[in-house]
Amino acid sequence: MELKDRVALVTGAGAGLGRAYARALAGAGAAVVVNDADEAAAREAAAGITADGGRAIAAPGAVGPAATADALVARAVEEFGALDVLVTNAGILRDRVLWKMSDEDFDAVLDVHLKGTFTCVRAAVRRMREQGAGGRVIVVGSPAGQRGNFGQTNYSAAKAAIVGMVRTWAMECAKAGITVNAVVPVAATAMTRTIPAFAPYIEAWEERGEPFPAWLRAAEGFGTPEDVAGLPVFLASPAAAGVTGQAIGIGGDRLSLWSHPREIAVAYREGGWDADAIAASWATGPGREPETYGIPAPQPPEPLGPGSGDGGAA
Numbered sequence: 001m002e003l004k005d006r007v008a009l010v011t012g013a014g015a016g017l018g019r020a021y022a023r024a025l026a027g028a029g030a031a032v033v034v035n036d037a038d039e040a041a042a043r044e045a046a047a048g049i050t051a052d053g054g055r056a057i058a059a060p061g062a063v064g065p066a067a068t069a070d071a072l073v074a075r076a077v078e079e080f081g082a083l084d085v086l087v088t089n090a091g092i093l094r095d096r097v098l099w100k101m102s103d104e105d106f107d108a109v110l111d112v113h114l115k116g117t118f119t120c121v122r123a124a125v126r127r128m129r130e131q132g133a134g135g136r137v138i139v140v141g142s143p144a145g146q147r148g149n150f151g152q153t154n155y156s157a158a159k160a161a162i163v164g165m166v167r168t169w170a171m172e173c174a175k176a177g178i179t180v181n182a183v184v185p186v187a188a189t190a191m192t193r194t195i196p197a198f199a200p201y202i203e204a205w206e207e208r209g210e211p212f213p214a215w216l217r218a219a220e221g222f223g224t225p226e227d228v229a230g231l232p233v234f235l236a237s238p239a240a241a242g243v244t245g246q247a248i249g250i251g252g253d254r255l256s257l258w259s260h261p262r263e264i265a266v267a268y269r270e271g272g273w274d275a276d277a278i279a280a281s282w283a284t285g286p287g288r289e290p291e292t293y294g295i296p297a298p299q300p301p302e303p304l305g306p307g308s309g310d311g312g313a314a
Contacts, residue, residue: 001237004029007080008236009072011063011120012090014041016189017140017225021087024229025236026054031080035072035090037062055080063090063116069123077127085136085236086124088117093191095151106154113158118165121180125173134177136236139166141182141247146258149295163247167260170245179244181235184258185228186221186251188212197298198222212252213300220298221254231255265289 008025012018014036026032026049034049036042039060049056059075061068076083091113094105117139128135144152145159162182169180186192188202204210205224216222231250234240249256265286269277 001028001233001239003085003233003236006030006084006236007033007076007082008085008087009033009035009059009076009083009120009124010087010089011035011072011116012037013087014038014045016191017185017187017228018087018089019045020225020229021089021232022056023049023052023054024226024233025085025087026052026056028233028237030085030236031055033057033059033072033076033079035059035061035063037090062112063088063120064111066119066123069116069119072120073123073127082131082133083124083127083135084133085138085232086120087138087140087232088120089140090116091140091155091191093152093194094154095194096153097151098153101153109154110158113155114161117162121165121169125169125176125178128178129176132176135179136240137169137173137178137180138232138235139163139180139182141166141184143184143186143249143295146184146247147295148293163258166247167245174244179235179240181240181244182247183228183231183235184247184249184256185231186249186254187223187225187228189225192222214253215301216298217252218254221249221251221256222298223252227252264291 003025008030010018010022010032013022013034022032022034022045032049034042034046034056042058042060046056046058057079059072061071063069073083092109094109096105121137124137139162141163142159144156145163148156166180166182173180188205192198193202201212201216205212212223228250231248235243247258249258265288267281267285
């Protein structure tokens with residue numbers, strides 16, 4: 001992928017996935033504006049890119065307010081002359097079960113994830129339309145937004161809404177040649193380290209350099225931040241000019257396309273449906289195969305018992 005003449009802004013790029021995205025975009029030749037609420041992390045990440053021969057500047061600031069978004073876009077234009085690619089990665093967690101979640105927990109997560117995505121995309125699209133050369137908007141979703149996750153009312157709501165906005169923005173921005181897509185990543189980060197099922201594998205990788213098991217990389221699509229960094233580069237490239245309005249999953253050895261909500265079972269009744277009629281037909285009609293919900297826990301393969309084998313294959 002060749003992005004030599006492109007300028008990208010990545011929010012939440014001081015560490016984890018955001019840092020991997022910024023490094024990959026810079027590695028493909030793009031000039032990168034590295035944003036993070038942690039000023040030291042933003043500067044360190046930008047310095048790492050320039051030390052490797054790339055072009056990058058740090059632009060610290062907590063996303064959410066429109067003023068921050070406008071300032072980030074202005075910084076990209078001031079330093080590099082344009083803005084062609086936006087990746088909205090910034091996010092925080094305030095996990096609590098519903099009955100223990102405070103207003104502050106809810107508002108903080110939606111302010112960064114949802115409003116931060118909205119204000120940054122709005123500012124970027126305004127600039128891209130003014131430039132008249134199209135652009136690439138890449139927002140970051142989550143499996144929690146696609147399926148729900150225990151203890152993440154705020155996070156799941158924000159991530160689901162972000163993918164909802166993608167479908168609207170893809171229509172609104174098409175005439176200007178701006179594509180809008182969501183990345184749905186699964187990787188070892190500070191966020192996923194809090195998930196008990198993943199924690200032992202992340203600890204083994206971080207502290208002892210142990211690679212993730214093959215079954216985890218394939219069946220669960222779980223790997224390193226670098227494993228997912230190629231997707232934003234692809235979406236920012238000319239090769240993805242016709243890709244828009246999509247939610248694309250990536251992680252470990254897996255690349256996937258998430259479906260959008262659609263009717264999967266329909267029944268008709270002349271005169272309409274009252275409660276009794278719905279009850280009489282639900283189990284054999286539209287409700288015959290209910291949809292699943294929640295993110296399934298990783299399931300390692302069963303170990304082979306004594307004397308079992310695979311037919312002698314090496």
